[in-house]
Amino acid sequence: MSRTRQLVTGALALVTGAGSTWVASQGVGALPPVGKLLDPTSGVWTAVTAVDLPVDANASIVGLAGPVEIRYDQRSVPHIFATTSLDAFRALGFVVARDRLFQIELQTRAGEGTLTELVGPLALSADQQTRRLGMPRAAERRFAALDTASDTYRALVAYADGVNAYRASLGAADRPIEYKLLNATPREYKPVHAFHLFNRMGFTLAHDPLELDYLRAKALVGDAAAKGLLELDSPVQEPIQPMPRAEPRTLPFVQAPPGAPDTLAVRLLASLTPRGRSTASPLHWAGAESLELREQRAFASNNWAVAPGKSTTGHALLAGDPHLELTLPSIWYEVHLVVPGELEVGGVTIPGLPGVTIGYTPRFAWSFTNTGADVMDFWRETVDNDAAPTKYELDGALVPFEDIRVETYRSATGVVLGVDTIRFTHRGPVSREGSQWLSMRWTVLEATSEITSFLQAVRAPSARAFLDSMARYYKAPAQNMIAADTFGTIAIRSTGRYPIRADSGRGLEILDGRTRRADWIGDWPVTWYPQAENPAQGFLASANQAPIDPAVPRPYLGVDRHYEIWRALQINRLLRAKEKVSPDDMRAFHTDPSSVRADRLVPYFLAAAQSRVAAGDTSASLARAAALLGQWDRRYTRENTGARLFETAFSRSRALTLDELIPAGKSERSTTSSEAWQLALLADSANAWWDDKRTTDRRESRDEILAKALAGAYDTLRVQFGAPDSVPWTWGTLSPARVLHLLRLPGFSVDTLAINGGRGTLNPSAGSSYGSNFGASWRMVVELSAPLRVRAVYPGGQSGNPGSPRYTDRLAMWADGQLDSVRTPRSPQELAPSDVRATLRLTPATAGAR
Amino acid sequence: MLLKILLSVLVNIVAQKFGGVWGAPIAGLLLGALLPGGAGTAATVAAPVAAGGLLGAAALNGAPLTEFAARLAGNFGLPAWAPMVAAVTLPALQAGGAAGAVGALKGLLKPPAVGVPAPK
Numbered sequence: 007m008s009r010t011r012q013l014v015t016g017a018l019a020l021v022t023g024a025g026s027t028w029v030a031s032q033g034v035g036a037l038p039p040v041g042k043l044l045d046p047t048s049g050v051w052t053a054v055t056a057v058d059l060p061v062d063a064n065a066s067i068v069g070l071a072g073p074v075e076i077r078y079d080q081r082s083v084p085h086i087f088a089t090t091s092l093d094a095f096r097a098l099g100f101v102v103a104r105d106r107l108f109q110i111e112l113q114t115r116a117g118e119g120t121l122t123e124l125v126g127p128l129a130l131s132a133d134q135q136t137r138r139l140g141m142p143r144a145a146e147r148r149f150a151a152l153d154t155a156s157d158t159y160r161a162l163v164a165y166a167d168g169v170n171a172y173r174a175s176l177g178a179a180d181r182p183i184e185y186k187l188l189n190a191t192p193r194e195y196k197p198v199h200a201f202h203l204f205n206r207m208g209f210t211l212a213h214d215p216l217e218l219d220y221l222r223a224k225a226l227v228g229d230a231a232a233k234g235l236l237e238l239d240s241p242v243q244e245p246i247q248p249m250p251r252a253e254p255r256t257l258p259f260v261q262a263p264p265g266a267p268d269t270l271a272v273r274l275l276a277s278l279t280p281r282g283r284s285t286a287s288p289l290h291w292a293g294a295e296s297l298e299l300r301e302q303r304a305f306a307s308n309n310w311a312v313a314p315g316k317s318t319t320g321h322a323l324l325a326g327d328p329h330l331e332l333t334l335p336s337i338w339y340e341v342h343l344v345v346p347g348e349l350e351v352g353g354v355t356i357p358g359l360p361g362v363t364i365g366y367t368p369r370f371a372w373s374f375t376n377t378g379a380d381v382m383d384f385w386r387e388t389v390d391n392d393a394a395p396t397k398y399e400l401d402g403a404l405v406p407f408e409d410i411r412v413e414t415y416r417s418a419t420g421v422v423l424g425v426d427t428i429r430f431t432h433r434g435p436v437s438r439e440g441s442q443w444l445s446m447r448w449t450v451l452e453a454t455s456e457i458t459s460f461l462q463a464v465r466a467p468s469a470r471a472f473l474d475s476m477a478r479y480y481k482a483p484a485q486n487m488i489a490a491d492t493f494g495t496i497a498i499r500s501t502g503r504y505p506i507r508a509d510s511g512r513g514l515e516i517l518d519g520r521t522r523r524a525d526w527i528g529d530w531p532v533t534w535y536p537q538a539e540n541p542a543q544g545f546l547a548s549a550n551q552a553p554i555d556p557a558v559p560r561p562y563l564g565v566d567r568h569y570e571i572w573r574a575l576q577i578n579r580l581l582r583a584k585e586k587v588s589p590d591d592m593r594a595f596h597t598d599p600s601s602v603r604a605d606r607l608v609p610y611f612l613a614a615a616q617s618r619v620a621a622g623d624t625s626a627s628l629a630r631a632a633a634l635l636g637q638w639d640r641r642y643t644r645e646n647t648g649a650r651l652f653e654t655a656f657s658r659s660r661a662l663t664l665d666e667l668i669p670a671g672k673s674e675r676s677t678t679s680s681e682a683w684q685l686a687l688l689a690d691s692a693n694a695w696w697d698d699k700r701t702t703d704r705r706e707s708r709d710e711i712l713a714k715a716l717a718g719a720y721d722t723l724r725v726q727f728g729a730p731d732s733v734p735w736t737w738g739t740l741s742p743a744r745v746l747h748l749l750r751l752p753g754f755s756v757d758t759l760a761i762n763g764g765r766g767t768l769n770p771s772a773g774s775s776y777g778s779n780f781g782a783s784w785r786m787v788v789e790l791s792a793p794l795r796v797r798a799v800y801p802g803g804q805s806g807n808p809g810s811p812r813y814t815d816r817l818a819m820w821a822d823g824q825l826d827s828v829r830t831p832r833s834p835q836e837l838a839p840s841d842v843r844a845t846l847r848l849t850p851a852t853a854g855a856r
Numbered sequence: 857m858l859l860k861i862l863l864s865v866l867v868n869i870v871a872q873k874f875g876g877v878w879g880a881p882i883a884g885l886l887l888g889a890l891l892p893g894g895a896g897t898a899a900t901v902a903a904p905v906a907a908g909g910l911l912g913a914a915a916l917n918g919a920p921l922t923e924f925a926a927r928l929a930g931n932f933g934l935p936a937w938a939p940m941v942a943a944v945t946l947p948a949l950q951a952g953g954a955a956g957a958v959g960a961l962k963g964l965l966k967p968p969a970v971g972v973p974a975p976k
Contacts, residue, residue: 009964012960012963012964013960013964015956015960016956016957016959016960016961016963016964017957017960018956019896019952019953019954019955019956019957019959019960020953020956020957020960021953022949022952022953022956023881023884023949023950023951023952023953023954023955023956023957024953024954024957025953026946026949026950026953027877027878027880027881027950027953027954029946030877030946030950031877031878039877040942040946041877041880041946041947041950042876042877044939044942044943044946045872045876045877045879045943046872046907046910046911046914046943047872047873047874047876047879047910048876049943050924050928050939051911051914051919051921051924051943053924054914054919054920054921054924055914055917055919057919178876179876187931751931752930752931753926753927753928753929753930753931754927754931808927809920809924
């Protein structure tokens with residue numbers, strides 16, 4: 007070979023070898039380091055080569071006071087047996103990290119506003135919203151205010167020690183697959199991260215601010231109609247605090263007709279509208295997200311309890327059914343902690359937060375639903391310098407902002423992606439909304455001892471003591487807390503901080519920030535909270551409905567748009583229908599496919615179709631749609647073929663009815679009503695809201711609108727899915743539940759899960775064309791016997807590893823509405839050897855030994 | 857050549873097992889230095905065999921590699937086989953390139969053969 011040829015060959019080989027190694031180890035541009043990723047020994051394949059827990063394992067944690075034994079049962083639930091509570095929290099941090107390390111980091115970063123540092127610029131708008139809401143500042147201040155000698159502080163540090171001990175034990179090959187895909191390294195978990203995560207839960211459970219909705223409605227239909235639309239109490243009352251009656255109460259429906267636009271509102275709205283692309287901000291909370299998606303995402307948690315006298319077992323029964331975004335891995339991780347004489351608690355924890363959020367002790371069990379109270383207000387601020395304000399006007403003087411933070415957003419490699427200056431008044435964060443400066447006050451930012459509440463309340467001796475302990479410490483986000491105990495008590499209380507507005511004010515107007523007179527003037531005392539204990543009816547239930555009947559005199563708590571009535575009607579109907587309720591009835595209720603919503607609404611559509619046909623309407627679509635809807639038994643079973651038509655028809659009827667709320671030049675309405683409002687309107691056939699303003703030559707009746715919606719829905723679905731005679735519109739196929747991976751990776755998600763349930767049932771977990779994937783995140787039925795009998799399930803599995811069979815091993819059971827038996831051993835020996843899947847022994851380590 | 861390839865496979869298995877992403881190029885460097893000729897070809901053939909062997913061993917132990925590869929590929933809109941093919945192709949390029957470059961360098965550094973002058 008000539009030297010020249012040798013030289014060329016050598017150079018080509020060098021370029022090939024060095025280039026491919028560079029690409030393999032470092033990546034190029036958007037291409038990750040594929041060699042590291044696909045390496046046979048330490049790449050992504052480890053996700054399927056090390057899928058189960060080692061049968062016997064040992065590890066050490068610095069600071070552990072004594073040995074801790076952890077036995078995983080066959081459901082992969084770790085039972086932690088420790089000699090001190092702090093050791094139990096260290097072990098808890100370790101075992102949660104062992105299965106969910108990536109989730110801990112992702113969730114805490116979401117609350118901290120540093121997602122870009124893990125996943126890159128695509129998370130910039132989410133981080134901006136988090137920081138502009140003042141969430142990281144609130145978490146840091148809360149953590150800084152903690153007494154370092156307090157139990158809470160020590161528990162947080164212990165939990166962090168456990169997480170970090172596991173993190174430190176990991177080699178590069180052992181890292182969760184998401185880190186490999188992102189070419190990232192797990193970061194240290196710090197105690198303050200728990201506060202970030204708690205804030206994130208507050209954000210998840212918050213509603214869009216109604217101030218903007220009210221303003222939009224006023225700008226389109228005038229003040230009277232806007233008030234009627236958004237200010238009203240729910241037209242059907244089945245409150246959490248039960249009233250002495252055997253059926254729901256219907257309130258008189260008074261709705262002003264759509265009027266002329268309110269010119270002041272038009273001007274204010276214009277001044278608050280951002281120029282250019284719509285991005286999320288405190289007031290424009292939803293950013294560019296569609297109204298339909300937000301409606302589909304509506305909260306749908308349920309809980310209920312039955313007194314011993316109404317229970318087939320003679321013991322109190324409790325059902326928990328919190329609904330959240332369905333993710334893989336699940337938002338929840340199931341655990342059981344035993345510290346003899348100190349602590350005994352089981353249930354579900356949120357990875358990244360010490361403690362059990364929903365669960366049971368040997369004496370009582372508890373669960374939550376979201377209260378939906380209005381705990382967020384806005385003020386228009388007058389500032390000294392519109393371009394770069396340093397002061398704001400307050401009671402006639404210019405006062406400096408309480409705080410000015412410069413927030414820098416960085417990529418994983420430290421590149422600055424953006425910078426924000428966030429100012430804070432005494433009320434809260436200030437944001438630029440269009441040409442205005444608005445400050446915001448939100449109870450979640452002023453929460454104090456919520457983590458303490460969970461650590462303390464699980465030590466209570468009874469259901470009542472649990473609720474009292476929670477009421478002492480827990481402020482936000484407000485929750486309808488239900489509890490039942492082995493003494494036979496059932497109790498519920500909507501616990502949280504509810505502000506009292508000045509001048510009996512309500513929370514719909516953007517207030518004048520120039521005076522303290524517009525500030526909140528206090529909070530509700532606990533005695534005012536919606537609550538009940540051992541009611542005569544023998545049961546209690548909450549399902550995000552209005553917590554208290556307006557007949558009970560209380561200050562403003564919230565508006566109907568933030569509540570939902572259907573599931574409350576449904577639970578109460580199911581519970582009233584049975585003289586005695588068994589634990590298995592409670593289980594079956596979770597996925598009961600019947601629906602008060604369909605029972606109340608469908609007849610209007612059928613009557614409208616009949617009336618239009620009688621009036622000479624010869625539309626074939628209407629006739630076929632009416633026939634199909636008439637055949638439907640109004641149950642959201644997987645196999646039914648009528649629910650899809652009804653849902654589409656109802657959605658279209660709302661769009662046709664509320665056409666007055668579509669701004670000029672837009673195709674989607676800018677605000678909406680509650681469905682309870684729509685129900686009340688259906689009974690008022692002459693209301694002016696039925697008229698379609700887009701047809702100026704005639705005034706439509708209710709029946710015309712409903713028939714038009716029904717026929718239109720039929721035509722739409724026939725185009726989308728084919729004629730129902732040849733391709734039945736099967737609910738489970740067209741509206742499956744969607745359980746998505748945390749990073750929305752389709753290969754690691756399950757989005758075709760046929761289930762019983764739909765909107766208005768207790769299991770509205772069905773996905774939609776809008777991409778919503780909220781649903782039942784943890785189902786639990788507890789019989790308060792001694793010992794407790796607990797059955798539960800959540801969608802997913804204990805492992806966060808998509809390659810593990812433990813990643814989705816509970817999914818089928820969840821989809822079928824079944825529950826698994828929860829083990830509650832009080833010592834390692836109480837867990838039968840055949841039920842032990844793995845054992846982990848934790849021992850104290852000296853600093854530096856790990 | 858067969859012997860060279862067998863040796864190359866062995867070197868690659870050890871290097872890739874313990875060297876991670878650096879295993880294949882290290883094997884290539886070693887083979888380029890050790891083999892008298894044809895190192896590039898031997899390494900190019902041996903590296904994917906070794907990578908495939910390591911993956912195959914995992915599969916024999918029950919790891920559902922192909923099913924997982926399909927899910928992994930599904931995340932990025934790639935065909936199901938893409939991750940497996942990439943997993944064996946990359947080491948070939950790394951090892952073959954490194955071995956070829958060292959082999960060529962050896963050739964260049966070798967003093968030119970001096971011809972014996974013909975008797976006059």
